Every structure is written in structure tokens, then in C-alpha cells.
Amino acid sequence: MNAPAALAVTRATVLRTLRDRTALFFMLLLPVAVIVVIGAVVGGFGGFRIGVVHADEPSRAPVAAALAGELERADGLKTRTYADEAAARTALRRGETDAVVLVPAGLDAAAREGRPVTVPVLVPESAAMGGAAVSSVSAAVARHAAEVQAARFAADEAGGTFDQRLDQARAAGRHVTPIEVGTEAVSGRSQYLPLGYGYSTPTMLVLFVFINALAGGAAIVETRRSGVYGRALASPAGAGTLVLGETAAYLILALIQSALIVGIGALAFGVSWGDPLAAALLVGVWALVGTGAGMLSGAVFRTPEQAGAIGPAVGIGLGMLGGCMWPLAIVPDWLRTVGHTVPHAWAVDSWTVLLSQDGGVLDIARNLAVLAAFAAGLLALAAIGLRRRLTGP
Structure with missing residues (x-):
């Protein structure tokens, strides 16, 4: 050699x-x-894509509009407003959204009167992301519902209008330190690359x-x-x-x-x-x-x-x-x-x-x-x- x-x-x-x-x-x-x-x-998970449909005109339904705002501010959610339910359903079928929130008619009246309200959420029948998206939406709706309940209670017990007490509940909520749940994988054995x-x-x-x-x-x-x-x-x-x-x-x-x-x-x-x-x-x-x-x-x-x-x-x-x-x-x-x-x-x-x-x-x-x-x-x-x-x- x-x-x-x-x-x-x-x-x-x-x-x-x-x-x-x-x-x-x-x-x-x-x-x-x-x-x-x-x-x-x-590049990783950028948030659930959520479509929002208002049954009432948002400008005339401040409580419903506030719910949409809560969804927009929620971590892990990307919201988009659709003109009607048909357009939102089409986007859902095409995979353009992971879930659709139908803000029901009469939400403001029900909130002021203390009546229960159901907020429908549409998800694809076979999409695994749908269940997780519903959980994130439910958390945002629950935060908004807590403010509404606090305003309703304060108006009944201390007087004042519902709208006044709702503003106070929101202001108080901004000064409350949230309790966060942290997760940590112990001895993780991921089979996927990052x-x-x-x-x-x-x-x-x-x-x-x-x-x-x-x-x-x-x-x-x-x-x-x-x-x-x-x-x-x-x-x-x-x-x-x-x-x-x-x-x-x-x-x-x-x-x-x-x-x-x-x-x-x-x-x-x-x-x-x-x-x-x-x-x-x-x-x-x-x-x-x-x-x-x-x-x-x-x-x-x-x-x-x-x-x-x-x-x-x-x-x-x-x-x-x-x-x-x-x-x-x-x-x-x-x-x-x-x-x-x-x-x-x-x-x-x-x-x-x-x-x-x-x-x-x-x-x-x-x-x-x-x-x-x-x-x-x-x-x-x-x-x-x-x-x-x-x-x-």
C-alpha cells in the first residue's frame, strides 16, 4: 500500500x-x-384555532362581546370571528379551525337575570385536537362566567346595576394573583425528536x-x-x-x-x-x-x-x-x-x-x-x- x-x-x-x-x-x-x-x-404547537360566531350584534351585547374578548386573551387560543354558523362549519370541515364557539342569542339577558346559559362548541367528529380545544375554551368560558356570577351576586346583595358590578368584578380580577398548575415529566422517554x-x-x-x-x-x-x-x-x-x-x-x-x-x-x-x-x-x-x-x-x-x-x-x-x-x-x-x-x-x-x-x-x-x-x-x-x-x- x-x-x-x-x-x-x-x-x-x-x-x-x-x-x-x-x-x-x-x-x-x-x-x-x-x-x-x-x-x-x-415548529411546534402555536395554539388552538377557534372560530367565534355571535348570534347577537356584539355592540349591543357587551357581556357576549366580553366573552369573545376572554377567548382572544386566553393562552393557547387563536380566535377568528365568522359572520354566521354556516361559514364557521365550512371552515371546521376544511380543517381551518379546531373548534367553533357559538355565542348564543340572549346571553346578556340571561346573565342579567341569573338564568343558566349553555355555550355550544362545535368540533370535528374524528379530530383528536377537538377535545383538547374544548378544554381550553371551557377554561376561558369559566373565567368569564365567574366574573358574571360575582357581578350578579354583588348586584343582588349590595345593590347597584349589573353592569356596574361587572366592571368592578373585572377590575378586581385583574389584581388577583392567578394560581398556576405546573407540569413536569419525570423520567420521560419521548419517542419523538423535539x-x-x-x-x-x-x-x-x-x-x-x-x-x-x-x-x-x-x-x-x-x-x-x-x-x-x-x-x-x-x-x-x-x-x-x-x-x-x-x-x-x-x-x-x-x-x-x-x-x-x-x-x-x-x-x-x-x-x-x-x-x-x-x-x-x-x-x-x-x-x-x-x-x-x-x-x-x-x-x-x-x-x-x-x-x-x-x-x-x-x-x-x-x-x-x-x-x-x-x-x-x-x-x-x-x-x-x-x-x-x-x-x-x-x-x-x-x-x-x-x-x-x-x-x-x-x-x-x-x-x-x-x-x-x-x-x-x-x-x-x-x-x-x-x-x-x-x-x-
Whole structure:
């Protein structure tokens, strides 16, 4: 094995790739763009969308208008007023709202007279969000009802008009310190990556390192076809030296891309990558998996066009199967099992442990071993295939 010759091959391949603007676009700009889009789409829960329909004209029904105001101010609710119930029902069917509050006619008169009032809330029949939305609406309605009851009681016991006592009840409510209920997950074992960029950045790292490596196999195919390898084999450098040099180059490129995504995720998007040692090991092992895939692409495909067209399509398909597009925790058991036949699922599982479960090296040791086995298998197949391409007829 000629080490200087292998280093020369590595240096030439790395420099050629870094000077290629198209390659840099796919290595850096495209992954970042996809991270931003997906991170924004799954950016987390922004509040229940609540439609409000007034049966009475709000300007003539101050109590009903105050109820709508309470819904607007409530945490976790985004309200929108609809002209009539038909329009609100249409929006509900289209998924534009999570629930619709029908402020009933005669609400003001009933409040002044102390009669009970029912506030209907419409939710989609099969929507899981509906029940949670109703709970949030009920809390806001209960706060408003408490003010109305206090005003009714004060007007009956101390005199004065209902409207005067209602204003006093609202003013007093603003000076009351609320009692909040805090929740804390103890020993949480979330099976999902954090929403937002905490989801998109690690999954896109897994996806694009693999895709770019597969597409990069086109450079090996082109080098084979151009006769560069043939001329190199006429020198003291053997086929093993060329394979080693190309392998080192693809590993360096995979690590560069991984480091860029990790750095941009941490600095620009505030992504926490968990335990540093575990994250570094995972990035390194995944870079080896990508290296093996890229080298195998260069050995298998006959033309650069095949590698450039088929390679990314295969990478995207495997990424979808392995949970880069959606969590495997939400798919059927059989599909989850099939997904773990590809290395992507083991990588995404590992990031889930690190980012959502505060895991360390020991917690992902089994996954790292599986990924290392994938990397070893891909590298071995690539080395055998490429040597045959270089030394064959």
C-alpha cells in the first residue's frame, strides 16, 4: 500500500469537490434550506384555532362581546370571528379551525337575570385536537362566567346595576394573583425528536450525508471512464491504494458536511445536540455509512448520469423508510420493522435518544454497533466492487 499516493488521491478528490459549486450547493445550501422549511412547518404547537360566531350584534351585547374578548386573551387560543354558523362549519370541515364557539342569542339577558346559559362548541367528529380545544375554551368560558356570577351576586346583595358590578368584578380580577398548575415529566422517554429545528436538523443531517455520498459516486464513475484510474494503475500505486485514497476523501467530505450542519444547527437554529461525545461518535459512524454508500455507488453504476439520477432517488426512498421524513413511532409495527432494515432508522433512533431522552454513549451503544456493521458491510462491498472495476477488462 502506497500511503503517499493514497493521500494524493484523497487530496485531489477533496479539492475537486470543494471547487465544484454544484457539489457545494448540495452539500450546504440545499440541506440548510430544507432544514429551515421543515423546521418551520413542524415548529411546534402555536395554539388552538377557534372560530367565534355571535348570534347577537356584539355592540349591543357587551357581556357576549366580553366573552369573545376572554377567548382572544386566553393562552393557547387563536380566535377568528365568522359572520354566521354556516361559514364557521365550512371552515371546521376544511380543517381551518379546531373548534367553533357559538355565542348564543340572549346571553346578556340571561346573565342579567341569573338564568343558566349553555355555550355550544362545535368540533370535528374524528379530530383528536377537538377535545383538547374544548378544554381550553371551557377554561376561558369559566373565567368569564365567574366574573358574571360575582357581578350578579354583588348586584343582588349590595345593590347597584349589573353592569356596574361587572366592571368592578373585572377590575378586581385583574389584581388577583392567578394560581398556576405546573407540569413536569419525570423520567420521560419521548419517542419523538423535539419539534421545530430540533426535528429537522438531525434528520436532514442523516438524509443529506447519505444522499450526497450516493450522488458523489458519479465522480468515481467519471474518473473510471476518463481513464485516470488506468493511468494511475500504470504507476507504482495499485488498485488498493486508489480505493483507500477515494475512501478517505469521501469520509472527509461526509465529515465536513456533517460538521457544517451541526454547526449551523447549533449557532443559527439553537439546536442542542445532546451529549457531545455520543453526538460526535454518531456523526462519525454515520459518515462512515455515507462513505460506504458513496463508494458502492461509484463501483456499481456504469455512467455518471446513472449515479446522479438514481443515487439521490434511492437515498430519499431509504430516508423515508428510515424515519427521516416522519417519526417511525407513528407508523404501523410492520412498517417500523421494515424501516429498521436500513441504517437511517438506527441513526434517527440514536438522535431521538440523545435529543429527547438525554441519553449518552451507553444508551446508543447498540445503535452505534448496528450502524458500524452497516458501514463495514458497505465499505467491504464497495472495496471489492471498485477493485474489480479497476483491475477488470
